[in-house]
Amino acid sequence: xxxxxxxxxxxxxxxxxxxxxxxxxxxxxxxxxxxGVVRFVDIKGRRxxxxxxxxxxxxxxxxxxxxGFVVPASGGGxxxxxxxxxxxxxxxxxxxxxxxxxEDELPGNRFNDxxxxxxxxxxxxxxxxxxxxxxxxxxxxxxxxxxxxxDAGYVITNGPAISPDGKTLYHTDTPLRRVYAFDLREDGSLxxxxxxxxxxxTSRPDGMAVDADGHLWIALxxxxxxxxxxxxxxxxxxVRFPCTNITKLAFGxxxxxTVYVTTxxxxxxxxxxxxxxxxxxLFAFRSPTPGLPQVPxxxx
Numbered sequence: 001x002x003x004x005x006x007x008x009x010x011x012x013x014x015x016x017x018x019x020x021x022x023x024x025x026x027x028x029x030x031x032x033x034x035x036g037v038v039r040f041v042d043i044k045g046r047r048x049x050x051x052x053x054x055x056x057x058x059x060x061x062x063x064x065x066x067x068g069f070v071v072p073a074s075g076g077g078x079x080x081x082x083x084x085x086x087x088x089x090x091x092x093x094x095x096x097x098x099x100x101x102x103e104d105e106l107p108g109n110r111f112n113d114x115x116x117x118x119x120x121x122x123x124x125x126x127x128x129x130x131x132x133x134x135x136x137x138x139x140x141x142x143x144x145x146x147x148x149x150x151d152a153g154y155v156i157t158n159g160p161a162i163s164p165d166g167k168t169l170y171h172t173d174t175p176l177r178r179v180y181a182f183d184l185r186e187d188g189s190l191x192x193x194x195x196x197x198x199x200x201x202t203s204r205p206d207g208m209a210v211d212a213d214g215h216l217w218i219a220l221x222x223x224x225x226x227x228x229x230x231x232x233x234x235x236x237x238x239v240r241f242p243c244t245n246i247t248k249l250a251f252g253x254x255x256x257x258t259v260y261v262t263t264x265x266x267x268x269x270x271x272x273x274x275x276x277x278x279x280x281x282l283f284a285f286r287s288p289t290p291g292l293p294q295v296p297x298x299x300x
Contacts, residue, residue, distance in 0.1 A: 010217070010228040010237030013286040015261065017242075018055025023047075023280040026262035027207065028069035028113065031252025031294055038252060038260045039078075040282060041067040043112075048080065048089065053253055055282065061094045066129075068111030073299040074120060081111035081124060086141075099299075102126075102147070106135055113207055113248070115160045119143075120298025121188060123150075123169070125157025131175065138171055140188055143298035150190045151182075161208040161216060163231065164292060170196060170216055172205045179205050179218065197233055207248030207262075211289045219246040219261065226261065243279035244268070251291020259287050 023042035030039050037057075039050045048061045048070055065082035070089060073079050080089040085101040103109050103126055114124035120143055127136035136154035141147050156174040162184065163169075169184045181196035199205055199220075206219040215236070216229045224244040228237040245264040252258050265279040273279060 009239060010226070010287065011239045011259070011285040012257075012288045015239060015241050015283040015285040017278045017281040018284045019049075019051055019058060019282040020278060021049060021058075021060075021280060021282055023049075023262065023264060023282075025247070025264045025266045026280055026282065027247050027264075028067075029207070029248045029250040029260045029262045029282070030069075030071060031250050031256075031258075031260060032072050033252075033294055034072065034296075038250070038282070039070050040248070040260075040262050041070055041080075042280075043067060043110075044266055049282075050091070051282070053258065055284070059091070061089075061091070064096055066110050069114035069124065071114055071116055071122065072296040074296045075299070077299075079122070079297055079299060081114060083110040083129070100145075100147070102139070103137075108133070109135055112136075112156065113158050113160065115162065116295055116297045117162050118166055118292075118295060120295055122297045123160045123162075125154065125160065125171070127154060127156045131156055136173075141297075142188060143300050145300045148188070151193065158206050159208045161210045163210055164212060164214050168231070170208055170210070172208065172218075174204050174206060174221065177201070177204055179208075179216075197229065203227075206246065209249050209251060209259075209291060211251065211287070211291050212256075213289050215289070217249055217259075219249055221245050221247060221264075222267075226259075239285060241283065243276040243281070244272075245279060250294075251287065252294075256290035256293065257287050258284055259291070260284050 024044040068081040070080040078089040086099040087096040137152040158172040177199040179197040182190040183192040204221045206221040261283040
């Protein structure tokens with residue numbers, strides 16, 4: 001790993017907890033530019049959350065399973081991943097309607113993170129809920145409803161994120177502390193898998209996002225910070241938090257310079273939770289660099 005000796009904060013304001021929601025395993029922060037809200041999930045708490053850009057106008061819904069992520073769909077509505085597949089979720093009545101089953105043959109798996117690319121395709125990963133077996137995979141679901149298993153052999157999938165030119169996809173196996181890069185072809189297939197980063201023992205990469213400059217921002221579970229890397233893998237900035245388990249980030253707001261961050265209290269001892277009262281909260285800070293525009297899943 002290359003480190004810039006002039007390393008500085010990647011934030012132009014300190015992280016602020018805008019919703020002390022107390023998520024056991026907060027994940028999947030996502031800005032919805034159409035409605036101007038932030039959505040995220042609590043996987044282990046089995047809840048879906050939504051708030052305004054400033055953390056107000058809060059709503060929460062119970063889920064019938066562990067929600068890995070929730071994304072807006074074209075034409076309105078939301079798509080949510082539960083343990084056994086993808087569901088349409090209706091915020092009006094809190095109902096879940098099955099879209100398709102996935103991985104019926106792996107009842108010990110669940111889904112963990114999702115990303116919609118610039119063409120409206122949904123990328124998402126599965127993982128062993130026991131966090132031990134390499135039964136996880138990376139999937140791509142396109143606008144025509146074609147599901148492809150793009151890669152496999154993961155214990156805990158995280159990421160995925162895509163470069164501004166749409167030619168590189170990043171994906172993570174958290175226990176290995178490894179971030180992979182792939183060539184993303186025009187037809188949506190992946191090639192040339194390679195190790196983009198091998199992080200040290202103390203840094204477990206979780207959710208990721210790419211900014212308009214092509215820098216990769218990585219949430220580090222257990223390390224209390226987000227790190228920013230160039231496309232060449234050089235560490236150029238970091239943002240520190242008052243809690244250790246940082247899980248996911250998303251650029252949002254009208255100028256895409258507000259970064260929303262989910263955290264978790266999962267795995268903390270009672271003493272650690274007492275020292276980290278904001279663990280599990282939704283945070284926000286300002287970035288000097290904007291993120292990339294969010295697009296809805298082109299659900300066919």
